[in-house]
Amino acid sequence: GQQVQQSPTSLVLQEGENAELQCNFSTSLNSMQWFYQRPGGSLISVFYNPSGTKQSGRLTSTTVIKERRSSLHISSSQITDSGTYLCAPGGRGSALGRLHFGAGTQLIVIP
């Protein structure tokens, strides 16, 4: 089945530093989403980025489906960015709506 690897597992940054989160998956799929989750909290969609590069504020996502990888760049990190970031490649057709979650990267931003 689909294997999703996220790195690093955890990351501690000082406020203002940049972060680069990586996601690699074993089987080429048709979509990629990044989610943010606070401890015990709901999933918040950060990016829907099936291919190419997208930017939203301090966040930038780059997905290269044929290379089976995606990245999430956070610039000028803030304390409120702390939480878990999950990547989830998804399917199409009969697998529409099916996401394969990585284990996540736990980000801690300290003052």
Added chain:
Amino acid sequence: GALVYQYPRRTICKSGTSMRMECQAVGFQATSVAWYRQSPQKTFELIALSTVNSAIKYEQNFTQEKFPISHPNLSFSSMTVLNAYLEDRGLYLCGATGQANTEVFFGKGTRLTVV
């Protein structure tokens, strides 16, 4: 915008009893609905996937007998956890996909505690 509502947000049930959770897509026409469970260890499991005009497909380790799902229309889905036990604890998330693309919109989840 596209929103997914789940209720209740949290529930506590006695071991061996059942509880029902609901999911509603608002602002878009959902073509598929998926139920996931995030365990206390934070791993995600797909329970079942329901696509318009197709039967509900359950993943391995999850059955209709244990997690019956009702999906009467494209906007509403409900799932029951029958005879809940400790291993059923977790955050149950409902994700819905619309016609435009494969982006999945999630509700805030129903947190189930079994005592």
